[in-house]
Amino acid sequence: MSTRPRDVRKSTECSRREFLQRTAYLGGGLVLALALPALRSGARAAARAESQLNAWLRIGSDDTVTILVDRSEMGQGVYTALPTLIAEELEIDPSGIRVVSAPVGDAYVNALNGGQVTGTSNSVPDAWEKLRKAGAQARSMLIAAAAKRWQVTPSSCSASSGRILGPQGKTASYGQLAEAAAKLPVPKDVVLKNPADWRLIGKPLPRLDTPSKVDGSAEFGLDVKLPGMLHAAIALSPELGGQVDSVDSAAAMALPGVRRVLPAATTVTVVADHFWQAKKARDALRIVWKPGPNAGLDTTSVWARLNEAAARPGLSALKSDNVADALKAGHAAEAMKSAAKTLSVVYELPLLAHATMEPMNCTADVRADRCDLYVGTQVQQMAQAAAADAAGLKPEQVNVHTTLLGGGFGRRLEVDFVPAAAAASKAVGAPVKLIWTREDDMTHDYYRPPAREAVSAGIDEHGKLLAWALHVVSPSITSRFDPTNKDPFDSVIEYVQNFPYAVPNFDLRYTRQEIGIDVGYLRSVSHSPNCFAIESSIDEIAALSSKDPLELRRELLAGKDRHLQVLSVIAQRSGWGHAPRGHYQGIAFMEGYNSRIAQVAEVSVVRGDLRIHRITCVIDCGQTVNPRIVESQLESGIVYGLTAALWGEITLRGGRVQQRNFNDYRMLRLNELPVLDVHVIPSSEKPGGIGETGVPPVAPALCNAIFAATGKRIRSLPIASHKLA
Amino acid sequence: MVKLTVNGARLSVEADADTPLLWVLRDHLGLTGTKYGCGMGLCGACTVHVDGSPVRSCLLPLQALEGKTVTTVEGLSKDRSHAVQRAWVELDVPQCGYCQSGQIMSAVALLQSNPAPSDADVDAALAGNLCRCGTYVRIRRAVHRAAELLKEAKRS
Numbered sequence: 025m026s027t028r029p030r031d032v033r034k035s036t037e038c039s040r041r042e043f044l045q046r047t048a049y050l051g052g053g054l055v056l057a058l059a060l061p062a063l064r065s066g067a068r069a070a071a072r073a074e075s076q077l078n079a080w081l082r083i084g085s086d087d088t089v090t091i092l093v094d095r096s097e098m099g100q101g102v103y104t105a106l107p108t109l110i111a112e113e114l115e116i117d118p119s120g121i122r123v124v125s126a127p128v129g130d131a132y133v134n135a136l137n138g139g140q141v142t143g144t145s146n147s148v149p150d151a152w153e154k155l156r157k158a159g160a161q162a163r164s165m166l167i168a169a170a171a172k173r174w175q176v177t178p179s180s181c182s183a184s185s186g187r188i189l190g191p192q193g194k195t196a197s198y199g200q201l202a203e204a205a206a207k208l209p210v211p212k213d214v215v216l217k218n219p220a221d222w223r224l225i226g227k228p229l230p231r232l233d234t235p236s237k238v239d240g241s242a243e244f245g246l247d248v249k250l251p252g253m254l255h256a257a258i259a260l261s262p263e264l265g266g267q268v269d270s271v272d273s274a275a276a277m278a279l280p281g282v283r284r285v286l287p288a289a290t291t292v293t294v295v296a297d298h299f300w301q302a303k304k305a306r307d308a309l310r311i312v313w314k315p316g317p318n319a320g321l322d323t324t325s326v327w328a329r330l331n332e333a334a335a336r337p338g339l340s341a342l343k344s345d346n347v348a349d350a351l352k353a354g355h356a357a358e359a360m361k362s363a364a365k366t367l368s369v370v371y372e373l374p375l376l377a378h379a380t381m382e383p384m385n386c387t388a389d390v391r392a393d394r395c396d397l398y399v400g401t402q403v404q405q406m407a408q409a410a411a412a413d414a415a416g417l418k419p420e421q422v423n424v425h426t427t428l429l430g431g432g433f434g435r436r437l438e439v440d441f442v443p444a445a446a447a448a449s450k451a452v453g454a455p456v457k458l459i460w461t462r463e464d465d466m467t468h469d470y471y472r473p474p475a476r477e478a479v480s481a482g483i484d485e486h487g488k489l490l491a492w493a494l495h496v497v498s499p500s501i502t503s504r505f506d507p508t509n510k511d512p513f514d515s516v517i518e519y520v521q522n523f524p525y526a527v528p529n530f531d532l533r534y535t536r537q538e539i540g541i542d543v544g545y546l547r548s549v550s551h552s553p554n555c556f557a558i559e560s561s562i563d564e565i566a567a568l569s570s571k572d573p574l575e576l577r578r579e580l581l582a583g584k585d586r587h588l589q590v591l592s593v594i595a596q597r598s599g600w601g602h603a604p605r606g607h608y609q610g611i612a613f614m615e616g617y618n619s620r621i622a623q624v625a626e627v628s629v630v631r632g633d634l635r636i637h638r639i640t641c642v643i644d645c646g647q648t649v650n651p652r653i654v655e656s657q658l659e660s661g662i663v664y665g666l667t668a669a670l671w672g673e674i675t676l677r678g679g680r681v682q683q684r685n686f687n688d689y690r691m692l693r694l695n696e697l698p699v700l701d702v703h704v705i706p707s708s709e710k711p712g713g714i715g716e717t718g719v720p721p722v723a724p725a726l727c728n729a730i731f732a733a734t735g736k737r738i739r740s741l742p743i744a745s746h747k748l749a
Numbered sequence: 750m751v752k753l754t755v756n757g758a759r760l761s762v763e764a765d766a767d768t769p770l771l772w773v774l775r776d777h778l779g780l781t782g783t784k785y786g787c788g789m790g791l792c793g794a795c796t797v798h799v800d801g802s803p804v805r806s807c808l809l810p811l812q813a814l815e816g817k818t819v820t821t822v823e824g825l826s827k828d829r830s831h832a833v834q835r836a837w838v839e840l841d842v843p844q845c846g847y848c849q850s851g852q853i854m855s856a857v858a859l860l861q862s863n864p865a866p867s868d869a870d871v872d873a874a875l876a877g878n879l880c881r882c883g884t885y886v887r888i889r890r891a892v893h894r895a896a897e898l899l900k901e902a903k904r905s
Binding site: 101433652657691 | 764769772775776777779780781784785788789792794821822823834838841842843844845848849850873875876877879881884885886887889
């Protein structure tokens with residue numbers, strides 16, 4: 025995903041000046057802590073003398089170090105990894121850091137995403153230089169302040185463990201120097217520490233958010249409490265895209281605690297004293313819906329559209345700047361004609377739901393001239409714009425307080441749950457917390473789009489790969505998410521654009537086919553469907569040329585040292601070719617998010633019963649900030665990938681999503697967990713992405729293992745829709 | 750009005766009789782550590798103890814709780830010193846953290862009845878607690894670690 029959401033851009037441009045005005049009073053020495061939600065809700069009331077040294081760092085006169093993290097914590101560890109980058113250069117112990125979420129602001133834009141966006145697995149890659157530099161600048165300012173106070177040269181001072189040390193045993197704590205330091209100019213050129221001197225980066229340090237997540241004090245959006253707050257539930261059209269025709273709210277209004285029923289064009293919100301009352305009243309509403317244009321939409325009609333569209337040649341991506349030049353030579357269709365053997369197969373990927381454990385929710389406190397918005401969001405500027413629009417305010421009048429996210433996975437890149445909360449708060453004149461039920465959440469997601477991926481490939485008489493071509497038919501996420509987007513391929517060609525395997529003739533085409541409902545970014549976005557097509561097809565080519573699948577990959581990756589190292593390590597760790605009797609292995613590789621990853625699945629299939637014994641995962645993701653978090657992210661990606669590969673499928677009937685809760689949208693449980701063996705190759709290369717990288721290889725590795733075990737080739741997911749006997 | 754004990758405090762709760770314990774805890778008592786995940790007893794995010802046994806609080810109406818004793822994640826310890834909490838911190842189990850209160854309450858209940866569980870025992874006891882972040886590897890390890898910590902505490 026490379027997103028430049030329209031709302032974000034608009035609000036970024038128009039608010040630059042306002043933002044500077046708003047933050048100016050923060051930079052000017054003493055300020056009171058902003059009322060930001062912290063990890064513990066009690067921290068919101070904290071007020072002490074603090075100096076702001078830059079957009080991310082405040083130091084209190086009591087030596088408290090507060091780091092504002094401008095990426096959303098949704099499990100991936102940014103509330104630990106990003107402060108670690110500052111702490112490294114600032115020479116402080118990270119365990120004492122107070123982490124708060126950053127407000128909306130230009131300084132907090134993710135340059136790689138073009139907005140204040142947490143997505144695309146690039147929080148660390150974006151912050152890597154930026155936050156270390158910020159830490160080093162602050163260190164330099166604290167040293168300068170000390171040198172000035174002691175009338176010595178800055179070079180005679182050094183920073184260590186939250187103190188500046190000067191000549192003749194002079195010493196001062198950061199808290200004693202912060203106010204003076206904040207008034208000094210920010211140095212432009214600072215020297216970053218030599219990696220050999222790192223104390224924190226690359227070390228498996230404890231997560232800063234863990235303690236609050238074992239005693240119930242961590243504050244998610246669902247947990248926000250405000251004085252006088254009311255609760256809301258919402259009715260959403262059963263048919264996706266439907267509208268409210270009429271509402272009979274008499275029965276709902278008669279229930280205890282109900283304050284207001286608020287019909288809108290596509291929703292009806294019920295506000296009550298407590299959530300249970302709001303939900304019961306929501307269920308008691310008699311709403312006549314206009315089903316809208318999707319009333320006839322079924323899963324079969326979606327696939328009919330995609331299959332029909334496959335007849336169109338689509339747009340060639342070979343001219344796209346995003347596609348590696350090495351892939352642009354040759355002519356795949358011509359080369360295919362001279363092939364000794366060819367492969368022509370279609371892979372099908374279903375719609376998927378994000379299904380975060382925390383259902384969508386938002387708390388808004390709308391006043392005449394301002395709004396405080398408490399929300400677990402991956403897109404602060406878009407949440408701000410959405411609330412402003414609903415409350416009739418300007419974006420800069422909306423203060424976004426980002427809570428912890430009970431899972432994001434791309435679902436919280438959308439702000440569809442924000443406007444109703446803001447509108448309800450405005451209507452009732454009190455803070456309102458709106459919570460979607462699990463069923464609301466499951467049936468009104470922005471689903472991972474379905475994809476039809478046709479691969480054709482040709483090999484010569486020696487089994488050498490002559491040509492490989494992919495034709496993707498799928499709806500476009502970005503065209504909706506960012507209507508100003510000019511790149512017709514955008515996320516659709518992820519991973520294929522870096523097709524790593526040596527092939528003299530390559531082709532990549534995309535036919536955009538909308539399906540009537542909105543689709544969204546889901547963890548690993550198009551990497552997953554494309555990795556499934558690429559890695560399944562490489563396995564099919566191996567079978568066609570009677571080669572070992574891992575050896576074929578080695579052959580096709582010749583000369584790429586980092587790729588080959590990943591393959592060597594995984595061959596060794598997985599015991600490739602030496603599985604226990606009755607166990608079979610499958611491999612998948614991916615180059616994505618500037619990381620290189622391979623997974624081997626080890627399975628057995630007995631009388632059609634699939635058992636997954638082990639997933640081995642090896643990654644080279646460059647320099648890690650915290651290898652412990654990297655490992656857990658990979659475990660996480662594998663589990664997410666297993667759930668999707670085994671059971672993940674959203675189906676439609678009459679425009680309605682048929683899955684409603686965890687009983688019919690099945691997820692991997694603890695008792696179904698295979699052995700996970702994750703290995704991170706030490707590297708000092710630039711950091712690559714990690715949050716999504718573990719997901720894509722799972723399905724192809726698994727299906728390739730199933731092929732090894734049974735000779736059955738699974739070309740459509742989920743696996744549960746196939747009989748393996 | 751229903752009288753019950755929550756985390757050691759005797760309370761009288763004034764709420765609609767059919768309000769599930771989950772929402773009584775969250776909206777009426779301000780104990781938001783217990784989470785809403787599915788409302789159907791399918792995910793375990795709302796797990797608390799009632800009279801010492803793990804239950805899904807999203808399905809249990811207030812009217813069934815007269816005289817009962819409820820323990821939530823907030824009631825395990827004042828300072829995260831419960832062995833399960835310590836093991837969870839030591840192994841950095843949580844990712845997003847949303848399901849962890851429920852995981853922890855299920856683990857505590859398991860260890861109360863079975864101080865030395867096997868992997869299979871852990872799997873059986875926590876199979877009802879979904880984790881979308883996939884922290885399962887660490888959950889299993891942390892339950893065993895908590896069992897060790899409890900054993901050590903008993904010995905000393």
